[in-house]
Amino acid sequence: MKRFIARHVGTLPKSGIRDFFEIVSKMKDVISLGIGEPDFDTPWHIREAAIYALEKGKTHYTSNLGLVELRRAISTYVEAHYGVSYRPDDEIIVTVGVSEAIDLALRALLNPGDKVLYHQPCYVSYNPSVALAHGVAIPVPTRAGDGFALNVADIEKAWQPGCKVLMINLPCNPTGGTCDRARLEKIARFAVEKDLIVLSDEIYSELVYDNVHTSISVYPGMKERTIFLHGFSKAFAMTGFRIGYACGPAELIDAMMKIHQYSMLCAPILAQEAAVEALTRGEDSVKKMREQYHRRRDLVVRRLNEGGLDCHAPGGAFYVFPSVAATGLGDRDFAYGLLKAQSVAVVPGTAFGANGEGFVRASFATGYDQLVEACDRIERFVNATTPCSAPSSS
Amino acid sequence: MNPVLKLLIDGSHLTTAQMAQVAGMPESEVNKHLEQLKKDRIFLGWRPVLDLSRESVAAVRAVIEVKITPERGGGFNRLAERLSKFDEVESCYLMSGAYDLLIFVNGPSLQKVAGFVSEKLSTLEGVLSTSTHFMLRSYKEGSFLIEHSSMETDRLKVSP
Numbered sequence: 367m368k369r370f371i372a373r374h375v376g377t378l379p380k381s382g383i384r385d386f387f388e389i390v391s392k393m394k395d396v397i398s399l400g401i402g403e404p405d406f407d408t409p410w411h412i413r414e415a416a417i418y419a420l421e422k423g424k425t426h427y428t429s430n431l432g433l434v435e436l437r438r439a440i441s442t443y444v445e446a447h448y449g450v451s452y453r454p455d456d457e458i459i460v461t462v463g464v465s466e467a468i469d470l471a472l473r474a475l476l477n478p479g480d481k482v483l484y485h486q487p488c489y490v491s492y493n494p495s496v497a498l499a500h501g502v503a504i505p506v507p508t509r510a511g512d513g514f515a516l517n518v519a520d521i522e523k524a525w526q527p528g529c530k531v532l533m534i535n536l537p538c539n540p541t542g543g544t545c546d547r548a549r550l551e552k553i554a555r556f557a558v559e560k561d562l563i564v565l566s567d568e569i570y571s572e573l574v575y576d577n578v579h580t581s582i583s584v585y586p587g588m589k590e591r592t593i594f595l596h597g598f599s600k601a602f603a604m605t606g607f608r609i610g611y612a613c614g615p616a617e618l619i620d621a622m623m624k625i626h627q628y629s630m631l632c633a634p635i636l637a638q639e640a641a642v643e644a645l646t647r648g649e650d651s652v653k654k655m656r657e658q659y660h661r662r663r664d665l666v667v668r669r670l671n672e673g674g675l676d677c678h679a680p681g682g683a684f685y686v687f688p689s690v691a692a693t694g695l696g697d698r699d700f701a702y703g704l705l706k707a708q709s710v711a712v713v714p715g716t717a718f719g720a721n722g723e724g725f726v727r728a729s730f731a732t733g734y735d736q737l738v739e740a741c742d743r744i745e746r747f748v749n750a751t752t753p754c755s756a757p758s759s760s
Numbered sequence: 761m762n763p764v765l766k767l768l769i770d771g772s773h774l775t776t777a778q779m780a781q782v783a784g785m786p787e788s789e790v791n792k793h794l795e796q797l798k799k800d801r802i803f804l805g806w807r808p809v810l811d812l813s814r815e816s817v818a819a820v821r822a823v824i825e826v827k828i829t830p831e832r833g834g835g836f837n838r839l840a841e842r843l844s845k846f847d848e849v850e851s852c853y854l855m856s857g858a859y860d861l862l863i864f865v866n867g868p869s870l871q872k873v874a875g876f877v878s879e880k881l882s883t884l885e886g887v888l889s890t891s892t893h894f895m896l897r898s899y900k901e902g903s904f905l906i907e908h909s910s911m912e913t914d915r916l917k918v919s920p
Contacts, residue, residue, distance in 0.1 A: 387918040400918035490920040539920075658770070665782050711918060734772055738781045 374497055381490050382717030386701065390711045397740045399728040400711040402539060404603040404684070406658075406731075408640075409651035412602060415643035416636045424635050430627040431619075432460025432611070433638045439645040440611050444596070448571075448581040450589055452613040459619050459626060460633045460641075464569050464597040464610040465491060466626070468533075471565050471593050471612060472499035474621035475531055483524055484533040485516050487540055487687070487715060487722035489567070492533055504529065507721045510689060513678050514543025518552040525560060532562045534582065537570040540718045540727035541687040542663075542680020547580050554585035563618075564592045569610070572601035572652050574682035575660045590615050593622075600683075601652045602644040607637040659684050662730040662737055669738075670728075673745030674752055684731045687715065691724050693751045701726055703751065708743035764793035765802065771903050809902035820873050821850075821866045821895040824881065825859035827888040836860055839886045848876045859891070870894070 368376065383400075390396055407413075431437060437454035445451045452458050461467040468491070476482070478500040484492045486505035496503035506524045508514040516534060534553070537544045545553070557564050564582055571579040583592040597610025612622060626632075663680060670677040670688050677688035690700040697714040704710050715722025730737060763783045767774060772782075776794070780787040797803035812819050828839050836854050840861055844852040850864040863881075867873040873894070882890050899906055 381920065383918055383920050387916065390917045396917065398917045401915055402919045403915060405915070661782055664784060668784055669781070713918065734774055734782050735778055738778050741781075 374500065378494050378497055381494075383490060383713060386711075386713060386717070389702075390705065393705070393709065396705070396709045396711050397732070397736050397743070398711040399730070399732060399737075399740055400713045401729050401731060402685075403605040404600065404655065404731050405733060406603040406655055408602065408604050408607070409644075409648060411647060412604065412640050412644045412651075416607075416640040419636055419639035424639055426635060428460075428632045428635050428638060430623055430632055431456075431458065432633060433635070433642070436460055436638050436642050436645075437611075439642050440613070443645045444594065444613055448568075448579075448583065448594070450581060450583045450594065450613070452594075453616070456616040457619055458611060458613050459623055460609070460611045460638060461597075461626065462610070462630055462633050463599065463608045464567055464595045465495075466630060467593075467595045467597075467610050467612040467622075468492075468495050468565065468567065469498070470622040470625050471595070471618075472496060472501060472531070473625050474618065475499075475563055476501040479528065480531070481526065481529040482531040482533055483521060483529055483562070485520075485535070485538070486719035487514075487538075487725070488533075488719055489535055489539045490718060492535075493719065496533075501531075502528075505719060505721065508538070508541065508543055510676070510678055510687070510725070513681060514538060514541035514687065515545050515549055516543070516553065517549060518556050521553060521556060525556075529560065529562060531565060532557055533565045533567070535567040535569070537574060537579075537680070537682025539570065539683055540685050540713070540715070540722065542683045542685050544574060544577065544579070544681030546577065550580055550582055551585055554582050554588050557582075557591060558587040562591065564588065565595060566592055567595045569595070569597050569600050570683040571596070573656055573659055573684060575656075575663060576679075576681050579682070593618060598641050598644055601655075602648050603651075603655065604637075604640065604644065607634075607640055609633055609637040609641050659730065662732075662734065665734070666728065666730045666737055666741060669741035670744065673741060674748040675744070684729055686728050686730065687722075687725050688728065689725050693748055694753045695751060697722065697724055697726050700751075704744065704747050707750070708747045710740050710743045710747075762793055762797060762802075764790055765797055768797075768803065809904050811898065811901060811904075811906050813898070819866055819868065820870050821864065822873050822877075823893045823895065824863045824865060824877060825891040825893075826861040826863060826881070827890075828860050829886045829888060830860075831886070839884070842884070843881065846876070846880060848873070848880075 437458045440458050441452050441454045476499045481502045481504050482496045483504050485508050493503045504524050506520045566582050583589050583594050593612055593614035595612050598604040666686050667677050667679045674692055675688040677686050701712050701714040712726040712728045715725030767779050776790045777787050780790045830836050848865045853862045855862050877892050
């Protein structure tokens with residue numbers, strides 16, 4: 367049947383996480399640090415809002431752009447938290463998670479062969495999403511040395527004629543990398559200079575620990591060339607609701623809406639109703655969860671470094687991305703070895719692109735007791751595998 | 761705020777060794793903080809949260825609304841403190857509204873609890889009236905849902 371499959375789909379590699387998931391899911395008593403979602407259940411008042419909506423018979427289609435109450439709430443929230451103002455009428459679209467918003471944006475923007483710059487290691491869907499929209503993805507490396515921040519020098523180096531879009535994800539899954547204002551401003555200037563549209567996936571922006579998050583859309587000349595992407599999955603622990611949104615220039619949102627109306631029609635109404643509740647009354651829950659993540663981050667970073675892995679403190683999100691070089695193992699061998707020997711699951715860095723080689727992603731969206739136990743086991747594994755430093759031959 | 765107190769408030773149910781890891785300090789320091797909290801009468805003691813209905817341990821719990829006469833000089837305190845000394849009393853609160861004290865009591869049987877109310881509580885000088893409500897079923901105890909299903913099982917073991 368393969369001959370029937372479209373070339374650009376047939377050649378698409380499977381997610382590196384997939385085969386790892388198959389192995390882990392068959393094992394018992396594994397402590398998994400491989401989970402890219404909050405361990406918290408959605409706060410009850412948000413779930414209750416969805417139940418109430420169901421009771422009230424909210425079971426119909428909504429406007430293609432999403433419920434107007436939700437778009438108003440998004441407009442207020444984004445202005446208050448990010449300092450950028452978007453009109454609810456034509457500059458905001460509600461989508462089925464940020465994943466759909468990325469897909470819509472890329473399909474709306476790219477002609478076949480258009481190039482997209484994105485930083486790597488990155489979320490698993492970026493490269494395939496570009497390929498599915500017939501674009502060409504061009505990776506820009508980020509490095510452990512500066513906390514996986516994105517540097518304009520690397521973007522300049524990767525840039526080539528035909529680049530139309532720059533995709534950024536700060537804080538970043540899998541590295542937790544963030545960008546300070548100085549770096550971000552330079553990137554913004556570069557985007558203006560090269561006339562790039564910026565897709566800014568800010569799904570982890572509520573979960574930053576050391577500095578205040580800044581959106582690239584605030585810099586001069588950026589609002590008109592940025593599609594701000596956000597959702598409810600991480601900050602409000604609403605992954606299963608599948609709800610996100612995009613804000614941007616009306617013409618771009620309208621182009622995205624065309625695809626959305628023919629493919630998805632609208633995001634599920636119950637998720638939209640829950641999202642209104644989250645934005646209007648969810649701040650306290652977000653704060654509580656952020657405090658927990660912060661302490662867990664400090665715990666895991668300290669323990670992994672003590673245990674012999676070189677691990678930077680991520681500025682945001684809920685992942686650490688330690689180097690496993692000290693063990694002499696590659697990232698896949700480390701992850702499979704750790705799973706087999708100590709029943710702890712982490713994701714090999716190469717699942718997030720070639721630049722992830724030599725690193726693994728460990729999520730700290732797990733309870734303290736599990737994290738402490740996992741760190742103990744990782745330490746045992748590292749001690750058992752790390753080659754003794756050989757005395758220098760004379 | 762005392763870092764150990766913060767962990768206690770979070771209700772993370774950690775051992776002192778785990779607290780030490782989370783707070784990034786030696787276990788001896790956690791114990792020192794706990795001692796200080798005890799000294800300050802902020803941390804009064806550990807108590808397990810139990811659902812005894814599963815163990816078929818005979819236990820009866822009741823909430824009693826008590827009206828009392830305040831006294832010159834001491835208000836409600838002397839009587840409230842006196843009531844609190846009974847072993848049957850789990851908790852005792854001064855309330856605003858239609859009654860003065862709300863008392864949580866427990867005992868091995870209905871008769872024992874009723875006996876406590878009629879013989880000890882209502883006969884005290886200053887107690888004007890009592891209204892006893894027996895608890896029939898517990899749905900949440902000390903922040904724990906009684907029918908709690910594990911969170912971990914719902915999540916995929918690895919996800920992007």
